[in-house]
Amino acid sequence: MIDDTFVELSRWQFASVAMYHFLFVPLTLGLSWILVIMETVYVMTGKEIYRDMTKFWGKLFAINFALGVTxxxxxxxxxxxxxxxYSHYVGDVFGAPLAIEGLMAFFLESTFVGLMILGWDKLSKRQHLAVTFMTALGTNLSALWILVANAWMQNPVGAEFSAETMRMEMTNFWDVVFNPVAQVKFIHTVAAGYVTASAFVLGISAWYILKGRDLAFAKRSFAVAAGFGLAASLSVIVLGDESGYELGDVQKMKLAVIEAEWHTQPAPANFNVIAFPDQEKRENWFELQVPWALGLIATRSVTEQVAGINELVEHNEKRVRSGMIAYDNLVKLRAGDKSEAVKTAFEEHKKDLGYGLLLKRYVENPADATEEQIAQATWYSVPYVPYLFWSFRIMVAIGFYFLAMFVASFYLLANGTLEKNPWLLKAAVWSIPLPWVAVELGWFVAEYGRQPWAIGEVLPTFLATSALTVSDLIFSLIAYFIFYSVLLVIEMYLMFKFARLGPSALHTGRYYHERGGSGRSTAPGLQPAE
Amino acid sequence: MLLDYETLKFVWWLLVGILLIGFAITDGMDMGVGTLLPFIGQTDSERRVVINSVAPHWDGNQVWLITAGGAIFAAWPAVYAAAFSGFYLAMLLVLAGLFFRPVGFDYRSKLEDPQWRNAWDWGLFAGGTIPALVFGIAFGNLLQGVPFHLDQFLKPHYDAWFIWALLGLLNPFALLAGLISVAMLSTHGAAWLQLRADDIIAERAKKAILFLGPLVTVAFALAGLWLYFGIDGYRIVSQPPHDALPNPLGKEVVRDAAAWFQNYADYPVALLAPLLGLAGPLLVVALSQMNRPALAYTMNALSMAGIIATAGISMFPFIMPSSSVPNSSLTIWDAPSSHLTLTIMFWAVVIFLPIVLAYTVWAYSAMWGKITIEDIEKRNHEVY
Incomplete structure (x- = not known):
């Protein structure tokens, strides 16, 4: 039988190492392009200050990048x-984008990142810019392939189950690559990374401006971040909306759960801004709604319905029953029964095999399931509503908050009144951690919202584990916890140290700490803009 | 589809081998440099010379390891599943070692404190030595067979648990294989240092090769004798056709004392691999002593290719033999992905690997030159 503790520990481990990894990824995705922008200005104008900007933010990039690689x-x-x-069951499909990610993206970013950091004296201006560009391209391509892989977990297209090999096999590579979920997810995710990096550069630059240090350097950095951040926060929201539309199409349960929509509403559905979902009673005990909004977002029409949880569950029950037949015939096929009746029955029901496998949580042989077990498995196909409902709303709120922040920054900068508005600068400093909250919640919504599936409607998470023991998992969790905590302390220490030091870390002799702490940068051609 | 399924299954055995050899030549060099670091560099500047000889390239080199892992996932999912979960704690150990490298390289010289720097130097030592050792140990165990089986739904089960699974891997033959791995990668790192580092380091590297090269040859010869006299191989008695849909439970396997040497009897040209592994390291020593470090480096790349190929050819067509239920063994015929996936991945490699090689060569040539102590001290804030 399934050992729940073991499955829970496996899930906790994957969730923690993945979310920990994603502390470093978004900054890499965005900061790499910010470096490209700064260095392009340097190569085009020849102004040293842009070289210093590229080098300094490049130093912070490298500190972050190291942990991203680790x-x-x-x-x-x-x-x-x-x-x-899981690896056996879907490696035929899922492994391909991962391997291509290595060949096409990791090689590119990793070969050039070393030259970007260490090649300033060895490469010509243009060569170095090309190297920085290749690094940015590589990091972003790697996001593309990993999201192709992840999108396939959400919406497994271009593949079919084979009873002979007992696994999913690819039937069409291009369907996997051009999975509609992958396209929107990719842009939404990289744009979130661009917002993260913009907020990072914006906040640290704001801190220098508040301290009156290295103003020319800080304002130019602030400007790049405000412009890039504005464009990025717009795309993150537009593509987030597009994701919502995709969900309405391919992941109806996730959408219903995110919106806490227990019953299908008459079209166009209302949107719950605030609600307190009760999983036991299968209803919300308070709802603050915007009329029509959900219907418009999810279906882009006023006539289509958005399926509610209860109706989806009813539908899932049919699939569980069909899955029992699929499983029964699969076992016969695996045992060597090659009769036509068995083959036909299996082919007819195999699209529901995953739902049959859900029963394995309650009964050794799904074909023997009782009515009660069928009901249990059916309701098990609904993730816990309150977590998703609230995570999603906090993420969206942060997204709009940053749109406002970048608009305000851009406006005050253009208008020359940035320093007269320290409230914005202070808000920028204190907002530095917020994008991380949003991106982590975003992944939580995407992955927890996929439960109980490892591969949507194909392979339940609890069946996807390795045959290990609880001791193995406790040991590895402790090991990861120790290593990751120490590494995080070291990384944060260096990040704070170098961020506080500012461009003085470059040892050019032109900046604040090397000039005995006088505020204005006076290198030739570097007079502050005011 | 230009290639039939049987051919592609064989081609993927070659490609995984090429990726592993590529890993040894590139990232293996960085690991060897890491192993040598605390010993070959006495002062801080000397150690920085050692580190900076690989600093711009180690990250790109590491992708050979990542891509080899990804390729095994995509081309041999059954092997990826059985090996990574079966060797659970050993894999954790490899990861723990690898953790030290990205941060070690990048953070070490960011602070002046000598204790900080010394600590990271030992971190880089661990990051180079532990993975090299464990990879060797893994090969040593594959040659003896690994205690695992597949259930009727093809889920892999390891037939030992937790710490006992790890301890079982640490048997004398596997440790010898681990020694070969560490020694050959250290030789490679030393050849690189002789080529790229300041004279004082290059001289020490030359001395290291004088000791390490013969160590590889002796250990490799010893492992060969041990395998011949003391370890049974595996032989397939019956199996479905090579181009059949992969079914790892469809064959019959027996243990056979001479099985691991059968391929050399059938294809004498395959003897080239062990011969390279035996003679290669000695030629490396000779070339190094003659002050031809570039040739020594190339020769060592060849001898490592010989050693890795020897392990692969001896076991062919086995990838992961099972000692507890031999019929559950994984071979190149019954562990691969579908025909379509193998085809796509084949083209991905054919298209991208040459591009990767081209820009890798450019990256090395752009950063070429002797790394000197004077240069490191002058460009204190521009280098690691």
């Missing part, structure tokens, strides 16, 4: 070490 290694191992049955 924790990324864990992710590659994690599927094989802890999700061995």
């Amino acid at each position: 924790t990324g290694l864990t992710m590659e191992f994690q599927f094989g070490t802890n999700w061995a049955y």
